[in-house]
Every structure is written in C-alpha cells, then in structure tokens.
Amino acid sequence: MAWIWLTLAILLEVAGTTAMKFSDGFTNLVPTLLVAVFYTSSFSLLILVMKTLDLSLAYAVWAGVGTALVATIGILWFKEPVTALKMISIGLIIIGVVGLHLSNGRA
Template structure:
C-alpha cells in the first residue's frame, strides 16, 4: 500500500479538501435533491475526498488531517457562500473564519515541528 511522504500527504489533502468543498457546494446547487446532477455529485465528491483522507491519515495522523480538512473546507465553503451565493458578510462571520484560519495554521505548524523533531 502506498504511504505518501509528508509533502505528498499535504498535496493529497489539498485535493481532498477541494473535493469536499465541491461536494458541499453541490448540496446548495442540488436544491434539496431536486436537481439530479449536483445531487449525485455530492456523493461522488465526498466519496473521493474520504478515500484520499484515508491515504493521508497514515502519514499526517487523524487529528491533523480531519481538523485541517474540515477547517480549510469550512473556510473555503464560507467564502464561496459569501462571494458566489451572496450570503451576508457579518463581522462575527468574518472573525470566526479568521479564527479557523489561525487554528489550521497552528495545526500545520505542529506537524512541521513533529517532523523536524
């Protein structure tokens, strides 16, 4: 079984995040499962994302992978909501997005320290 290096794992995790965001965006586009293509793509994108996460967890660890995947996915999804779907950008929403970014950066830094040490 292929075990990615740390740099490969981060690249694969990036692809998994993009797929997760695509799946979540398709939730909005499916209009409550009334549109077939985005409804099917929800499951396709999420399945591919979870499959990639399974490969990455072997290198980066469960806590980092899931936290970064969900955190970055949340930020990107929120930005899509703000810019594409014209959702309101409140101060609380923007501050919360900023806190998620800080947390993800901290988790990323923790893997660098662990890899170096």
Template sequence: MSLSWLYLFAAIIFEVSGITCMKLSQGFTKITPSILVFISYGLCVAFLTLCIKKLDVSVAYSVWAGLGTTLIAVIGMIWFRESATPIKLISISLIIIGVIGLNSGK
C-alpha cells in the same frame, strides 16, 4: 510538499465541491448536482484515507475541517450572496489561526 499533503488538499477540494453541489441540488431535486454530491464525497473520503496513512490524523482532520469550512464560507458569501458580517469574517480568521496553531504545535 509530500504526496500525503496533496491527497489532503484533494480531499478538501472534493469536500467543498460536495457541499457546493449539495446547495445547488436544491434538496436533491436537481439530478446532476445530486449525483455530484455523492461522487465528490466518495473522492473526498478516499483522498482523506490516503493522506492519513502518513500524516497525523489530528493534523489532517483539523486542516481538512478548518480549510473546508473556511472555503465553503467564502464560497457562500461570494457565490451564493450570503452575508459577510464582521463576526463571520472574524470567525473565519480564527479558524485559520487555529489550523496554523495546530500545525505549528508539533
């Protein structure tokens, strides 16, 4: 695995952290999660910028968006007790299939 892919996965982790902190900040009324939103997104953008130096932007962005969306949906269902309806689970599966398809279509 190249360093660019590690940068991409770091960007995904920081994006998911930022979204999670956004929820925990309760509309920016809680100071620590509010600050972590901006730190997480700053690191996310920095790592995403580093990864697209070597990776195709279409692949990097689709993996970042797809896996980020999938992870935050799963976190929402597990941690925040959001509903896990069949349509949500099917939709998450389709996102994963789409990311795999974009990466295998080179």
C-alpha cells in the same frame, strides 16, 4: 505527497458541499450525484492522507480549510451577508488550523 492529496481532498469536499446547495434538497439529479462522487472521492483521499499525517492534523486541516472555503464561496458566489463576526470566525478557523500544524512539529 500527503499534502497534495489533502489539498485535493479539501477541494473535493468543497465541491461536494457546493453541489449540495445546487441539489435543492436532493431534488436535482446531477448535483445530487456529484455530491456522492465528490464526497466519496474526498473521504477516500483523506483516508490515504491519514496513513502519513496524524489524525488530528489531517482532519482539522481538511475540516477547517474546507469550512473557511465554503464560507468564502457563500459570501462571494451566493451573496451571503458579510458580518464582522463571520470574518473573525473564518480567521479563527485559519489560525486554529495553522496552530495545529505548527504544534505537530513536522512541517
């Protein structure tokens, strides 16, 4: 169940970060409120996840997968430039998260 909660926490964090972009420096009310709701929900779920999963694994997966997803959204939705370095960096984030998961010894 912890992995389901962690997945939801990641999606909420990504939604919050995307809402940040739409908040236009916290000048648009609805996206600004969504940032608060999404991040509060994401952190609440992350706290629950850490009751079961190790801190290092839970946070690394949350931050790493969230970062990779946000970078992908930036490329696909906001038309940010795609560079070889950016793609390699996203790949390294994913490799690092997988490595931490494998090193945990509990699949």
